[in-house]
Amino acid sequence: MRTHIVNFIIKHPGQSFMAVRSKTSSSHYVASRARDPVFEKLMDKYKHLVKVIAVQDLILANPKNPCVSLDFLSRLSQRLHLNRGAAAFLRKYPHIFHIFYDPTKSQPFCKLTDAAMEISCQEAEAITVSLPGVVDRLLRLLSMSTSKILPLRAIFKVWRELGLPDDFEESVIARNSHLFRLCDAHEPNTHVLKLVDASPRDRFMASVENWRVMECCKQDCSVERVEMRYSFKHGYPPCMKLSKNFRAKVKEWQRLPYVGPYEEILEKKRSKAGVMALEKRAVAIVHEFLSLTVEKMVEVEKISQFRKWFGIELNIRDLFLDHPGIFYLSTKGKRHTIFLREAYERGCLIEPNPIYDARRKLLDLVVLGSRDWFNGESKPRHNFNCKEADVAGRGH
Numbered sequence: 001m002r003t004h005i006v007n008f009i010i011k012h013p014g015q016s017f018m019a020v021r022s023k024t025s026s027s028h029y030v031a032s033r034a035r036d037p038v039f040e041k042l043m044d045k046y047k048h049l050v051k052v053i054a055v056q057d058l059i060l061a062n063p064k065n066p067c068v069s070l071d072f073l074s075r076l077s078q079r080l081h082l083n084r085g086a087a088a089f090l091r092k093y094p095h096i097f098h099i100f101y102d103p104t105k106s107q108p109f110c111k112l113t114d115a116a117m118e119i120s121c122q123e124a125e126a127i128t129v130s131l132p133g134v135v136d137r138l139l140r141l142l143s144m145s146t147s148k149i150l151p152l153r154a155i156f157k158v159w160r161e162l163g164l165p166d167d168f169e170e171s172v173i174a175r176n177s178h179l180f181r182l183c184d185a186h187e188p189n190t191h192v193l194k195l196v197d198a199s200p201r202d203r204f205m206a207s208v209e210n211w212r213v214m215e216c217c218k219q220d221c222s223v224e225r226v227e228m229r230y231s232f233k234h235g236y237p238p239c240m241k242l243s244k245n246f247r248a249k250v251k252e253w254q255r256l257p258y259v260g261p262y263e264e265i266l267e268k269k270r271s272k273a274g275v276m277a278l279e280k281r282a283v284a285i286v287h288e289f290l291s292l293t294v295e296k297m298v299e300v301e302k303i304s305q306f307r308k309w310f311g312i313e314l315n316i317r318d319l320f321l322d323h324p325g326i327f328y329l330s331t332k333g334k335r336h337t338i339f340l341r342e343a344y345e346r347g348c349l350i351e352p353n354p355i356y357d358a359r360r361k362l363l364d365l366v367v368l369g370s371r372d373w374f375n376g377e378s379k380p381r382h383n384f385n386c387k388e389a390d391v392a393g394r395g396h
Contacts, residue, residue, distance in 0.1 A: 030331060033321055034240035039328045039339055042347045047333025049366045051089070052096060053160075054080050059112055060120065067111040070099070081334075095365040119361045126354035127165050134172055137162055137292045139179060139195070140204055144261045144285055146311040148195040151185065154305035155193060161302070163294040163355045204262045206284065207291035208232055211342075227255050230280075232287065233342040234325030250325065256280050261288040265311065282312045282319055287326060287340065294355045296343035300329070300336040 058068050058076075073086035082089040087108075090097040096116040101108050112120065127134075141155075141162075142148055155162075165171050173180045173193065181194045212228055231254045236242060256273075258280035259265055265281070289303060290296050300317050307316050320327040320338050328339040343349055349356055 029318065029321055030329070030336075033329060034237045034324060036237035036328055037239075038347050039330055039344070040332065043330040043332035043337060045363055045367055046337070047335075049363050050333060050335075051081060052093060052362070052366055055090070055097070055110075056112065056116070056120065059110065066117075067109045069105075070108045070110060073110065092369060093366060094370050095368055096362070116362065116365065119358055119365070122361070123355055123358035124165075126358055127163055130163060130353075130355065131165070131172065134162070134164055134168070135176055135179065138172065138193075140262075140288070140292055141306075142180075142193065142195040143204055144288065145195075145306075145309045146265070147309065148198040149183075149192050150306065150309055152182065152191040152193055154309070157302045157305055158293070158298060161293040161295070161298050206261050206288045208284065208287055209260065227251070230255060230257055232283065232323075232326050235341050236325050237328075240324065253280070258284060261285045279314060279319070279322075282310075282314050282316075283323055283326065285310050285312060286316065286319065286338075290327075290338065290340035291343075294353060295359070296340040296349060297337055300338055303338070 055068075055073065058073070060066050061068075070086055070090075073080070073082070073090075077086045077089075080086075087099070090099055090110055094113075096113060097110050098113045099108055099110050138155075142150055155164075159166075159168060169182070173182060177196075179196055181196050182191050183194050184190075185192045211233055212231065216228055234250065253276070256276055258277055261281070261284045265278075286303065289306070290298060300320070304316050312319075317329070317336065320329045326341060328341050330337045330339070343351070348360075352360075
């Protein structure tokens with residue numbers, strides 16, 4: 001929407017306009033955004049969940065004996081951002097982690113509690129049941145790529161967000177060789193995932209297009225059909241003041257035609273209209289990408305891995321900030337996380353799925369912390385000397 005960027009592209013067609021915004025001005029742009037208290041409150045919880053999941057993955061890495069020594073966790077505490085040490089972190093979540101002392105190895109270990117293990121099994125079962133949907137999501141991702149190819153390392157970055165099983169290379173890719181093919185990339189020891197049938201997939205309809213159809217069918221739809229044809233659903237933070245000029249620009253942008261995320265770009269025009277069309281296509285792609293994720297959210301750094309492959313020539317973080325009615329950017333937990341605004345209501349998914357439900361149960365245990373652990377009848381499960389854990393926690 002910023003006209004100075006458009007003018008720069010027109011005047012300097014051979015130069016990338018991503019350099020127009022300096023790092024300082026970009027950080028100021030992030031800091032000046034309108035905060036949404038609902039999403040900020042949700043991210044206050046998620047920033048702790050991210051650390052819990054990292055430790056949980058280490059515990060479950062050995063399925064035969066799902067536990068990990070505190071000494072090992074302590075050596076990784078800095079990388080895992082466990083600022084007060086591994087032992088202190090584990091004791092914060094007694095509903096999730098159970099610390100025990102192994103006399104045969106003369107050191108403390110950690111495993112998941114029965115409640116946390118049950119949640120993990122529920123998530124794994126939900127992922128297994130949803131495998132047909134996983135295949136569809138991968139097909140859609142590859143179909144959005146301009147070359148119908150994506151680097152495997154980028155897919156690894158978002159395997160959890162896409163609800164992929166741990167062994168998706170075998171259970172999804174290898175078992176659907178008529179759809180996917182792993183190939184060597186130009187770089188050593190790297191692979192790309194290729195769509196076997198690269199012909200246009202007209203059967204794919206973007207989620208925003210489904211929304212438009214539903215809106216047009218409503219009897220109380222007050223939006224003109226010409227405007228609805230290219231529109232995206234908008235909603236804004238309650239504290240954000242919408243000026244008449246801003247509303248007019250959004251309305252004008254809504255009317256702009258665009259190429260859908262599964263359609264081919266025949267020609268890139270450097271005119272103002274052409275640049276705005278490329279921007280709207282970029283919005284459509286990241287909107288569809290977020291729609292394909294389990295929780296309708298992803299870290300900006302992860303989705304940026306796909307920018308070049310999707311043909312997005314814009315600074316993707318600024319793209320989110322330019323459209324606060326469609327996306328919400330949070331910087332909680334020292335990471336930039338983007339949400340699809342329309343998918344949430346009061347901090348929860350409007351249309352939840354079994355994988356999301358399981359992960360939400362784990363989040364509930366994170367929020368619970370150490371509360372309700374002592375109830376007069378039960379005793380804490382840490383049945384070894386806490387001094388031993390403190391020594392292990394400082395042993396890195």
